[in-house]
Amino acid sequence: MAWWAVSVEGLCAQSATLYVRSAQTDAPIVNALVVWHTDRQGMQQAWTAANGSIQFSLHQPVRFQVFHSGYQMHSDSLAPGQHRIIRLQPIAVDLGEVVVTGQHRLTLLAGSVLPVRVLNRDEIEQRQAQDLSDVVAYELWARMSRDEVLGSNASINGISGQNIKVLLNGLPVTGRENGHIDLGQITLNDVERIEIIEGPLSVLYGTDALGGVINIITQHPPDSGRSANLQLYTETVGTYNIAASGQGQFGGHAFLISGGRNFFSGFPDSDQQRHQLWKPELQYFGSVAYQPQLPNWTVGLRSGFFYEEIRNKGEPVITPYQAYAFDDFYYVRRLSQTAQVSRTFSGQRNWELQAGYNFYSRKKAAYRKDLVTLTQQEREGEAQLNTLGEWSVRSTLSGMLWQQQLSWQAGIDLNGQQATGDRLLGDRKQQSDLAVFGTLEYQATPSLSLRPGLRLAHNAYGVPLTPALNLRYDFSEHIHLRAGLARGFRAPSLKERYLNFYDSNHSIYGNPELKAEQSFSANMFWLFEYVMGAVQLNSEVAVAYNDISNQINLSLVNALEQEYTYINVGQYRTRTATVQTEAHWNSLRLQAGFMLQAISHSLNDTLATDGYVIAPEYRFQIMAGQPDRNLRVALLFRRTAPMPAFSTDAAGVVYEKIAPAYNLLDVTLSRSLWQQRLSLHAGINNILNVKDVPNLSSSTAIHSSQDAIPVAVGRYAFLGIKLNVIGP
Amino acid sequence: MRGLSLPMAFGLLLSLSSCFREDVPVVLPPPGGLQYLQVPQGPDYSRQYYVDLETADTLGMPVSVWDLCFEAQPDGWHVWINGANQARVAQTTATSLAAITDTAGLVWKMDAPSWNPDSTAIGAWPTHNFFYVLDRGPAFADSIRFYKFQLTGLSAMGYLLTLAALKDTLPINVVVQKLIDRQYMYFAFNKSAPFPFQEPPTDNWDLLFTRYRHIFTDQQPPLPYVVTGVLINPQVAVAVDSTMDFDSITYATVQQLEFTSRRNVIGYAWKYYDFSAQAFVVRPYINYIIRDTKGIYWKLRFIDFYNSNGQKGYPTFAYQQL
Incomplete structure (x- = not known):
């Protein structure tokens, strides 16, 4: 799917400029999508630059449409030599949002058959989200959990992170630890928006897409103009982040360069406390995107890197004769290279190729540090180095038939992984997956769209066929239904297939014969929209059922030798019901959501939850502003539900535990100054000062103790500054 | 551009102030000074005392109480x-x-x-x-x-x-x-309360000066005999040395010694009865290296068995933290 575009006209063209602004605040609207049609090149599209403008080279007047999240679509015309300002009207329902995930082409959110949710740049900045975990933490459909070393993990509608696909511009993000991507490593400096689809999408994206797909869409280099900005962010708990980006057009070549440094000093932070519950962390990240202007072609190249260092310092041991501590340092490196090429042919056929290579490495260095001499010595047998290289090639061809009643897409998806590691059998292993897929989108009546899909794959873990069926039905102008039935799967990881670990206590071996986890899902989303005078209301009622079978669990296979291996034995079922309502009244925006989750989990024949465990969650958000003073305040509340889970004690015994409920409350004040060049965001997060929750184990005598599970660092204040250094 | 200076300065401050905290070297305490302690078991050895070398605390009670x-x-x-x-x-x-x-x-x-x-x-x-x-x-x-x-x-x-x-x-x-x-x-069997006394917590004692029964297996038949001596906390380890000069013993010189947690490793033989002098005589050349429950090393030697009044049953020893 194209995610940026170019527009080129002939030599005799005249320039024209369009300025897109908010009718409410008169602020320039950045990255609004502008679509127009010319006789020579058919449909064209481009995004507004940092000052909200877009430049055209026109031979003749054109009709154009402007789309942006949170605003009504605006349709108008522009003549050669004309310079116009248009103002978009804000709306309650994001009908104007354009989405790409799972679509045959750029599609209006309101017209999508798939239930796509969008978190756009405005929301990212309003929340002052520094990474992906900050963005989804308050979403009703997501639940965050955080490990001090392995990072942040999100579950969608009760389905854990190992069954969620994370994509960057449509290509998979690699490098999972303990089955999940650390969302804290997905920085948002150059991210334009995030699209989320709840439920399986394996028919399009293959493995891991059982519980849902999170597709991160990065900003595209501008079609015109140049701009640069500086972003600063600090928290009272020791966070100091700085990032910058610059973008511009240089003679037919557009570039976007961004980078930054995030630092967290660890918490609690004091001279007396060497060991910290929340580990000190340093991140460097950057990316370069390039987009040449070529006639008839859309080409984009992007290269990104990420580096992270986490220091897990041990408690000091001090005797009259020596002082030392055991320290573990973790180094993560990520490199991603992607190329995307697309072309639109006559007959509205579109061909697209995406190719990418992702490299991930995680190194653990373990030291015994002499606290007297401050020298450190490596601890034998403790160091680890794991690497994973993953290449992906994905090509699709899509088109329309029968007076645009039938839209089709066919594609091929090749994926290969190669892993190395001290604990892999033979040190180096690889696996690959070759798949072809196709989807049809048939508009049977003006109200009914059907979308069947099928994926046919060749791999070593036994998922030859993955079907899906989605539909959209508009009962009226105000009531819409989206529903779907789909199968999904998760391929066993190389670690699960080839792990070779043993120590004096136990040994764990991979299982090359593992089959993929498979899921069946059914979901329905009703959307209701109302307008009552100045108040706009939209509500969503959703129900979903997920059944994951063949779940891969670590199991004891030889009690005498304490040998464990991975086998397909578990089953995980969720049922969710969600109600969300949003109301707009002038500059006041209210959101409320309630979700009821029922989870049934069995690890094996003997260890299972007692039927379904019910988990209610709810969320409120109030946003109010004074547009004339560029002032906005937001209050966000979320209650997370008690969640059943299985854990392993020091003796290797698996037991059930319940993570209790807790509440989060944030308040943010935002203001723009200097004609929108300076944005200030300040607030207090976690006002209720939640730090940990008791770990309630099941009623067995061994695990009846209550250990606290850390969930947050507690209450803190933050300040974020964004400054447009170059540009209007 | 004057207005930009504030955010720029803020950014510079963030960049410069955000570094990993480095460790400050720990300064180890110097070896302790020489200390002396006398344990008043009494001329009839009727009392036993728990001794904590770190605090010099003692807790005494009758030997026969349990x-x-x-x-x-x-x-x-x-x-x-x-x-x-x-x-x-x-x-x-x-x-x-x-x-x-x-x-x-x-x-x-x-x-x-x-x-x-x-x-x-x-x-x-x-x-x-x-x-x-x-x-x-x-x-x-x-x-x-x-x-x-x-x-x-x-x-x-x-x-x-x-x-x-x-x-x-x-x-x-x-x-x-x-x-x-x-x-x-x-x-104790004939007490109304089931617990005649409680010993101090494990970390609060190192040595027990008491009477206990030794069995002289070199006698035929083996001879059980009640002696006055020292039993150690089983979580404490002791090495015995009679080759080094007490004053020259350091943490480094004791690392090669063999430590044991046998309770009677110090025992009673740090003194003997000199029949010619009709008195108990201590053996000050026997060095006891003690590693306590906290991992602290001590050197100890006995210097007397009598108090200033000339009464026996008052073992006196010198000790020093290494």
């Missing part, structure tokens, strides 16, 4: 008898209280002087349900000297005993509770 000593750890089950009282114990073949009425035919046993758990007189009592008879020692009147008892219960929390005086038929059930921060729990 009869049975129980392991206090949750998984412990061993039981000792009070050798200072010359106590003895015999395992019977009776499984009922009424079946035992006298001591005829009993085979008396004593604990090993080392307090080795595998060499107790009571032995592996959880493997059977026979009654024992305890001879508390010749200092007790006959009516309270002999008791019969059965160890009937064991858990991580404590022990259960059924007992009666030898001639009695009415059983008394007693619970001896375990305390996880102690090494031993004590019990």
